Amino acid sequence: MTTGKNRKKVLIVGRMPPAGIDALKTRDDVDYEILTDDSPPSLHAKLKDANAVTLGGTAFRQAELDAAPVMMVVARLGVGFDAVEIPALNKRKIPLMTTGIANSVSVAEHAMYMLLASARLSKKHDRFVREKSWHHRLTDLPADLAGKSILVVGMGRIGSRTVKRCVAFEMDVYVLDPNLSEAEIKQAGATKVSHLEAILPQVDFVSVHCPKAPETVNMFNAKTLALMKEDAFLVNTARGGIVNEEALYQALSNGKLRGAGLDVLDKEPPEPTNKLFGLENVIFSPHMAGVTKEANDRMATTAIENIFSVFDGRPNAANVVNKEVLG
CATH class of the missing domain: 3.40.50.720 (NAD(P)-binding Rossmann-like Domain)
Known part of the structure; x- marks a missing residue:
């Protein structure tokens, strides 16, 4: 010894x-x-x-x-x-x-879960069954992932695995990552983009996988969220603060964004008064994407x-x- x-x-x-x-x-x-x-x-x-x-x-x-x-x-x-x-x-x-x-695969799987659960309106449809509101099921139809476009922000260890899964779901995948070449992104089956504001109006989904840094804090704010389609979905399994929560609340509550999935928040654990909790078109998990x-x-x-x-x-x-x- x-x-x-x-x-x-x-x-x-x-x-x-x-x-x-x-x-x-x-x-x-x-x-x-x-x-x-x-x-x-x-x-x-x-x-x-x-x-x-x-x-x-x-x-x-x-x-x-x-x-x-x-x-x-x-x-x-x-x-x-x-x-x-x-x-x-x-x-x-x-x-x-x-x-x-x-935990890269685990987070990528969780991102896919949130994309699917958001697009399929799982929270609302679960309520319809539990509250005997079956007759409301055709009032707001869910969306497919196949044939839709998605922006993956950051194609590192987790983002690259998310891209792979989105390609398997027959999605048109765009990647915003200044550290990767066009050839590297193309090899993964995706298309490189260089400007967030130019691509946001074109995509149906956004999945955030970039690090939290000065240049990414509030990346998704009132201005950038306003550029997204009204029937688009946003998922964040990266870090709180990359998506501005007040701006997200306003977009979701005013019909400017269809839904969101959040594994991370500005403050963890969050305050019970967080306004996002009052919205049915948001699904949450308690920073568990990488914890299986x-x-x-x-x-x-x-x-x-x-x-x-x-x-x-x-x-x-x-x-x-x-x-x-x-x-």
Whole structure:
């Protein structure tokens, strides 16, 4: 058994599926501690001797880094990282690692579920059956996906898998992603577009898969939503804040947009007074697109493997967000 200064400690903040714990137990040179209270005083106290930390939704910024003098790697249990202050990590050459493709299929499937559930008016039709309103079923007909056009915003790990599924549903797929060439997008069976405002009036569906960044916050606002067809549907499984909730409410409640599916919101958990809750043409899920039993196990195992790769001096570059620290 490894002892003394060669031992490493992993601080698990919040949840860690059993698969991750099992992975940790395969190493006799690694200790771990689970922290359920992620308030700053509690977190900072536990960071002082941690060589690695796994994070769910907990923020990790300069204050947390200052409390972690021996930190070697920050590992997200997921793929988003808007709650992590990357410039602070860069100063100390600490890699931020995500779980790569571990939940990509799960999120893509969830996006398809939301597209289908929205187009098929599932919320309304469920109510018709439960409330004995069967006779209302022909008053507002649902829509097919086949033969319709969709804009996929962002064709990364998740967006590319969503594109693949939309193509399989015989949809005409357009992709807005400045990081990919026309040839790369064409190879996926889609068409590259460069201007959001030019394509929005032409598509029947929009599925959002881009990161949350200064240039994507409020991407879908009153101006851009007004460009969409009145019978169009919008799905967001990316991050809250990319779609302006007030503008979305106005568009949906005034008949300027037919429906929406939201896995993410500005504030999570949301306030009970969120006006979108009063609309039947919105379906919600509690930021669960990437959280299935299978994805949970994959993310947990990948997060721990990411940490081990740093401990062993061979960081898995494919899962490192701030690759500049690898030197």
